[in-house]
Amino acid sequence: MNDDSEDEIPDLIPADTKKVPITIITGFLGAGKTTLLNYILREQHGKKIAVILNEFGEGDSIEKSMSVGQEGSLFEEWLELRNGCLCCSVKDSGVKALENLMSKRGKFDYILLETTGLADPGPIASMFWLDEELCSDIFLDGIVAMVDAKYCEKQLKEMKSDGSVNETQRQVALADVIIVNKTDLVTAQEMDRLCQEIRSINSFARLHRTSYAMVDLNIILDINAYSGKEESSMEDIFTQRGFSETDVHVIEKSVTTVTVEVTGNLSRDKLDNFLQRLLWEKSVCNPDGVPVDILRLKGVISVPGETQRLIVQAVYELYDLHPTTAWQDEPRVNRFVFIGRNLNHIVLQQSLESCMTTMRPDQHKRSQLAVWQHVRRSDSSFGPVIPDGERVTITSMSSLIIKETRVEDAGQYTCLDRSEFAAVYQVDILMKERRKMVRLGSRRQGDIYLPSHNLVVLTTWAAWGECDTCDDVGYRRRRGTCVVKKLYAHQPVKPNDFPLMTLFPEGVPCRSTAVPVQLRFMRVIRHRLEETLVDKCNVTCPTQPPPVIIKDSEGNPIELLEGEYQSFGEKVSIPKTTKRKVLYEPEGTHLVLTCTSDREFAKEKGVRWMRGKTRVDPLTTRRRTRGRVWVDSANRLHIKQLMLSDTAVYNCWERMQHLVAIKVLVVDSMNRYLRDYITYGGLGFTVVGCLVSCCCVLQSKSKKTAK
Numbered sequence: 001m002n003d004d005s006e007d008e009i010p011d012l013i014p015a016d017t018k019k020v021p022i023t024i025i026t027g028f029l030g031a032g033k034t035t036l037l038n039y040i041l042r043e044q045h046g047k048k049i050a051v052i053l054n055e056f057g058e059g060d061s062i063e064k065s066m067s068v069g070q071e072g073s074l075f076e077e078w079l080e081l082r083n084g085c086l087c088c089s090v091k092d093s094g095v096k097a098l099e100n101l102m103s104k105r106g107k108f109d110y111i112l113l114e115t116t117g118l119a120d121p122g123p124i125a126s127m128f129w130l131d132e133e134l135c136s137d138i139f140l141d142g143i144v145a146m147v148d149a150k151y152c153e154k155q156l157k158e159m160k161s162d163g164s165v166n167e168t169q170r171q172v173a174l175a176d177v178i179i180v181n182k183t184d185l186v187t188a189q190e191m192d193r194l195c196q197e198i199r200s201i202n203s204f205a206r207l208h209r210t211s212y213a214m215v216d217l218n219i220i221l222d223i224n225a226y227s228g229k230e231e232s233s234m235e236d237i238f239t240q241r242g243f244s245e246t247d248v249h250v251i252e253k254s255v256t257t258v259t260v261e262v263t264g265n266l267s268r269d270k271l272d273n274f275l276q277r278l279l280w281e282k283s284v285c286n287p288d289g290v291p292v293d294i295l296r297l298k299g300v301i302s303v304p305g306e307t308q309r310l311i312v313q314a315v316y317e318l319y320d321l322h323p324t325t326a327w328q329d330e331p332r333v334n335r336f337v338f339i340g341r342n343l344n345h346i347v348l349q350q351s352l353e354s355c356m357t358t359m360r361p362d363q364h365k366r367s368q369l370a371v372w373q374h375v376r377r378s379d380s381s382f383g384p385v386i387p388d389g390e391r392v393t394i395t396s397m398s399s400l401i402i403k404e405t406r407v408e409d410a411g412q413y414t415c416l417d418r419s420e421f422a423a424v425y426q427v428d429i430l431m432k433e434r435r436k437m438v439r440l441g442s443r444r445q446g447d448i449y450l451p452s453h454n455l456v457v458l459t460t461w462a463a464w465g466e467c468d469t470c471d472d473v474g475y476r477r478r479r480g481t482c483v484v485k486k487l488y489a490h491q492p493v494k495p496n497d498f499p500l501m502t503l504f505p506e507g508v509p510c511r512s513t514a515v516p517v518q519l520r521f522m523r524v525i526r527h528r529l530e531e532t533l534v535d536k537c538n539v540t541c542p543t544q545p546p547p548v549i550i551k552d553s554e555g556n557p558i559e560l561l562e563g564e565y566q567s568f569g570e571k572v573s574i575p576k577t578t579k580r581k582v583l584y585e586p587e588g589t590h591l592v593l594t595c596t597s598d599r600e601f602a603k604e605k606g607v608r609w610m611r612g613k614t615r616v617d618p619l620t621t622r623r624r625t626r627g628r629v630w631v632d633s634a635n636r637l638h639i640k641q642l643m644l645s646d647t648a649v650y651n652c653w654e655r656m657q658h659l660v661a662i663k664v665l666v667v668d669s670m671n672r673y674l675r676d677y678i679t680y681g682g683l684g685f686t687v688v689g690c691l692v693s694c695c696c697v698l699q700s701k702s703k704k705t706a707k
């Protein structure tokens with residue numbers, strides 16, 4: 001080797017005139033370069049090694065730094081070249097990185113440079129005959145190409161869009177040593193076929209077969225592949241191997257990198273499921289419906305109950321997970337780097353978010369250790385829910401119960417179970433709800449598309465309620481709620497996306513305070529009415545009432561009611577009898593007749609109001625009475641501007657059950673006094689009458705005794 005160059009080193013740094021050898025480790029994505037690097041760093045070779053790393057991608061190489069040299073600092077320096085691809089873009093910065101490294105000379109005596117899987121090693125090697133200054137310090141010892149025994153054949157055959165030589169072919173062609181790695185994944189025949197193929201491209205390189213890159217280090221380090229040759233001849237060697245300075249290597253544009261981060265714990269099951277859909281089934285698609293094609297995936301993840309980080313590695317459809325360094329007191333950020341084709345950041349971000357252990361309310365996991373916290377909508381303040389024992393209680397099974405809800409109860413409730421999200425609820429308190437009654441078949445509010453916001457506003461329908469009568473034409477109802485839903489599920493809502501949209505892909509209620517104000521107050525959303533759909537129905541009454549099983553809160557049967565009832569436990573309470581009321585109401589008032597005070601009942605069930613023997617038709621009455629009489633969504637009968645002719649008996653029925661009978665007597669203001677007069681007057685007459693008759697009876701008795 002030519003080692004007569006002198007460094008201008010100040011006294012502080014010991015002069016070291018010996019040139020430092022450098023080995024370039026190349027190979028396609030996932031071939032096993034890092035595995036080899038780790039293997040070299042672990043092995044006893046008596047060398048002080050500096051490592052230069054060049055990652056392809058958007059982010060820094062956290063997972064790389066995690067997987068290289070975790071067992072100790074056998075190497076002295078860690079240098080990252082964040083220029084995407086060192087080979088083709090910024091050769092200068094590659095030289096600079098090496099120069100920087102050389103300023104720390106003396107601390108190491110060997111350099112390993114790992115290229116990205118998409119790199120062409122040619123331009124990197126050419127630095128060693130083009131840059132004189134660099135050549136005075138460092139010399140290229142050799143190029144080691146790792147190839148993946150399982151996928152190399154496929155990679156060699158892959159066509160680039162511009163028809164040029166692909167990366168794997170370049171790497172194989174320029175290597176001095178080729179390591180066919182992952183022999184454990186192929187058969188002997190497949191291996192022989194691949195070696196033949198490699199030989200047809202590069203017949204002079206030394207070929208070795210390995211598993212997990214376990215190779216004799218004498219084969220790859222200090223090989224002096226270009227020793228005894230002049231620098232110009234090194235250029236010739238490369239030219240012979242098919243390298244040309246003018247032949248610019250272009251990274252395949254269709255291959256991109258996406259880095260995704262999510263904070264919290266990921267569920268192993270959900271992650272496995274996602275990886276299998278992504279890598280095996282190819283059923284994760286970008287917004288254009290094209291399947292995401294992964295060449296390489298690396299990730300650092302946090303899973304519940306695990307103190308160590310897990311590394312996820314995938315090469316095409318093969319993936320594995322293994323533990324690495326421990327988490328300290330830091331947020332658990334899961335970080336993934338995807339390299340492949342047809343990648344979409346939002347799709348991958350949402351897919352990983354859906355792997356989080358946070359559960360939706362319907363997946364609520366209960367634990368005695370759970371803590372409820374509340375983020376108020378009003379001031380975004382966040383704090384624990386403190387049960388007051390009356391209105392707000394937390395049960396022994398950690399269920400949160402809020403009675404008589406108030407506006408300030410609105411907001412987000414999270415249940416934390418050992419610092420892990422067990423449930424998230426968004427609670428909205430709706431003060432007033434305007435509902436529109438519509439008949440099935442009549443014109444309804446259509447879906448409104450807002451492509452500039454990536455939203456659609458529509459009505460979602462609850463199940464039909466029961467028919468309000470039987471053996472007769474009746475009505476049934478279903479409630480419609482206005483919701484906003486993403487138009488394209490994998491794209492964000494504009495101008496601001498909100499996380500509930502991901503948790504509830506079926507849509508979020510328009511009135512929910514979780515919907516950002518800019519969207520909620522848009523005309524089309526604000527003015528859209530809630531709806532109640534009414535339809536005619538005709539069901540036959542059951543001839544024999546079906547048996548009724550009364551259950552306790554745990555679901556255990558207490559009693560069976562059938563003809564004669566059979567008791568299993570406590571006695572059943574007697575069903576409520578029909579309520580009867582008499583109302584005297586002055587003319588002109590707004591009368592509201594309530595059928596039942598049970599709000600839940602009122603929402604779900606349809607009731608039938610009868611005026612005497614005539615049904616109050618919920619659809620036509622309002623029109624016929626010009627808006628004076630109607631039945632609202634809570635089953636209440638409204639009579640506005642009460643008239644004398646409204647005097648009648650109003651009955652409320654739920655199917656066969658007569659719930660309420662209200663006798664309404666409408667009186668005018670004078671009659672009101674008259675009514676009092678009649679009532680009290682009548683009472684007076686009765687009292688006087690009784691007295692008179694008592695006197696008469698006593699008188700006749702005394703006459704009889706006198707006789």
Ligand SMILES: Nc1nc2c(ncn2[C@@H]2O[C@H](COP(=O)(O)OP(=O)(O)OP(=O)(O)O)[C@@H](O)[C@H]2O)c(=O)[nH]1
Pocket residue numbers: 027028029030031032033034035036116117146181182183184185210211212213296313314315320
């Ligand atoms: N089955 C098997 N897996 C291997 C072998 N060598 C490496 N791997 C695995 O292959 C995956 C990729 O290995 P790396 O060493 O990170 O590959 P790389 O070439 O550095 O990958 P990039 O940094 O993406 O270019 C990891 O999950 C390794 O554990 C092997 O011989 N057999």
